[in-house]
Amino acid sequence: MSISELQQTFGVSKHEHVPDYHLLDFFKRIENKNNNLRHLHFKAFNSSYLIQLIPNKLISPHMISVFDSKQQYGFPSHIKTNCHFHGIVLTHGNIKAAISDCNRLMGIIIHEENFLVLQTLPERVKRKNEKEARKKIFL
Numbered sequence: 001m002s003i004s005e006l007q008q009t010f011g012v013s014k015h016e017h018v019p020d021y022h023l024l025d026f027f028k029r030i031e032n033k034n035n036n037l038r039h040l041h042f043k044a045f046n047s048s049y050l051i052q053l054i055p056n057k058l059i060s061p062h063m064i065s066v067f068d069s070k071q072q073y074g075f076p077s078h079i080k081t082n083c084h085f086h087g088i089v090l091t092h093g094n095i096k097a098a099i100s101d102c103n104r105l106m107g108i109i110i111h112e113e114n115f116l117v118l119q120t121l122p123e124r125v126k127r128k129n130e131k132e133a134r135k136k137i138f139l
Helices: 005-010 121-129
Strands: 027-031 037-042 045-057 064-067 070-073 084-089 096-103 105-110 115-120
Touching: 045 096
Parallel strands: none
Antiparallel strands: 027 037, 037 045, 045 084, 064 070, 084 096, 096 105, 105 115
């Protein structure tokens, strides 16, 4: 990874300062269209994670957007509002999780003594070996 990719991904500028991470080879999304309940399932750090998620309305529908000094009500077309979720990790005592799956998946799982950050690999790294890295997410 380049220095800017290291900074964006891990918050460090040297390879030797990269924290422990785990690449996820298998990541399963399960959607229930009727009640907006979703599940994510993956394995990492010798443990299985099953996360139950519900939609999170992070942006108020009453938001006012200002473009070129003109007020426009509602959301600008480029803002996605249906891709943010919060929930619990069913396999780990119902600890909390927050996930965004807008343009790329990212999120956090809060353990009592630590936390896990989910983040998609940078695009350049994914393109370098598209077949292998296509589904790679790291913790």
